[in-house]
Amino acid sequence: MAQHIKIFILLAPNPLMLDFAGPVEVLRRANKIQTDFVFAVEYIAPHAEMMTSAGLPVSGLGKLPKYLPSKSYLMISGTTADILGSGDTPSRAQIEKDKQTIISWLRNIVTKDQTLLTICSGALLAAHAGLFDGYRCTTHHECLDELRSISPHIRIEENRLFTEDRNRFASAGITSGTDLMLHIVGKKLGLAAAADIAKHMVVFARRNGDAPQLSPFVQGRSHLHPTVHRIQDLIAADPTKDWDVQTLSREAHMSARHFSRLFNAQTGLSVPDYVNGLRIAIAENALRAQKVNIEHLVGDLGFGSSRHFRRAWQKHHQLSPTQWRDQQIGNA
Template sequence: MDRRTVVVIFEGFQLLDLAGPADVFATANLLTRADGYDLEVAAVRAGQVSAQNGIVALARTPLAGLTGPIDTLLVVGGLTLSACPADRELVAEIARLAPHCRRITSVCNGAFLLAAAGLLTGRRATTHWLAADRLAAGYPQVRVDADAIYVKDANVWTSAGVTAGIDLALALVAEDHGHELARQVARGLVVYLQRPGGQSQFSTPMRASTPPSERFRELQAFIDDNPTGDLSVPALARRSAMSERHFSRLFTAQTGMSPGRYVERSRAEAARRRLEVTADPLDRIARESGLGGPETLYRIFRRHWRISPGDYRRRFHAEEL
């Protein structure tokens, strides 16, 4: 029997959240004759549903008309979803269908709809890196992993932003049919079967809270502008005319991280920018970013972005036109 797969969409949804997984499943269907995927697109009301980019999809089935059993329920995301109250009817229908599904999944900030339906309570989950803090703040009972490309917790799967829906769908195919079929699908779609690293490699610079105190805002700017300087706690405390203990306590309270952690992140960001825009060798980048040598640069990149500096440069270096 084909695996009944219901994709839930809504006005303003992200088209790639639907199209990416749908093409993975369709490609898998071409390569296997048994237990393929029978896709249904559903919305609160049947009919035309506009994606955020203006393209219209057709939801043939109203959610209220669906009954079980369902193999996989896939809830897509949308650019404004995490910032707006969830549609109560949409959430209620997702909650109603969940007990009849073998597997429940979301793409991008579709995780907010699963959370609102109570399906992520006590679970580990992920979402787009831009929305991870809001998911954690709005649903403290969810263990949010802001770096994961996708997360499986029992029968509930969540994925990171947008194209990560393809990674998620490939993982579902691998679970259903084995890694060889998933590998064939990935080759056909010219994507990674499992991309290296987490989603933090795609994020904007690692953030600290903006301090309310002008003194600490100026100190942050000084640290960012002087990666090779003496940025030890004693030196920064002297610059701030405070004892080391008092300085460390206030800096952490103002920025949300310790001085040492902020300095490491600032230097890592300096190295990341140089990897993107220069062809300098790694030892020079490490030295001029305040990281000492290539070994430290490698260790910090593996810790923060789960890839090597060389891999990062190959993906994100901007060649001059």
């Protein structure tokens, strides 16, 4: 018989839809691909109906319960002051009142028997309730200063997609909430199942919590040049392919010299550095996940030689791949 895992989704005032919709889609897919576990989701909030960041109200929400079952999960969404369209946006006074209601409820209800997950600014509500005192924690990079001001007892981790400290998890928010839930599901169902879910959701690369909030997969993407974006999409779809300037310049319908200059000007990176940055990010995830053979990894990632791989690695890390992997395992 399948084991039921209760997961409460707490919608804070003006919740960001991506904060809770992405993680819940991970759970929905997890329930479909296996029969060992059933993730039973229940939505709770200060009101039966809440306006979301997209200007779309969600209704039928449950009340904040008087207790949470042992070994259940509680996920707190982030909030925003910006609502799409006018709609029936709650007043600032009502939003503040709802936040205080949630903080008080968290302080009185959540214990060490539950697993806490916060998405984006949801960490601020949990921090006000004292739930991150003595724990590692992160939040969206725009909320870090506010998080610091709440309590000196929180061990804040900057530039992280998510943190894990015993039964307290915190994500940087928005899309990183999906990464966090994939991590949670992976711990229950295994990395292969999590990877299958990520593939189904067209999440390009399942990211580890220690990855920076500004991932290599979005680095150099702030420009507006459509051809360079198209080439970057081509590279990102298969970073292990032998992408050289000549090949990519033909895809861009430009001379190699003109393309190389254009790519560098728009991204701030040379073509080899951009390609190798994506490959090193994949190598990091592989090294964290298991004790892979580094020589095999060199070939799998498309590096022509161990020397080529190590030269690219040294641009990102002072430690050797083996030393870096051992350090990651030691910190886990």
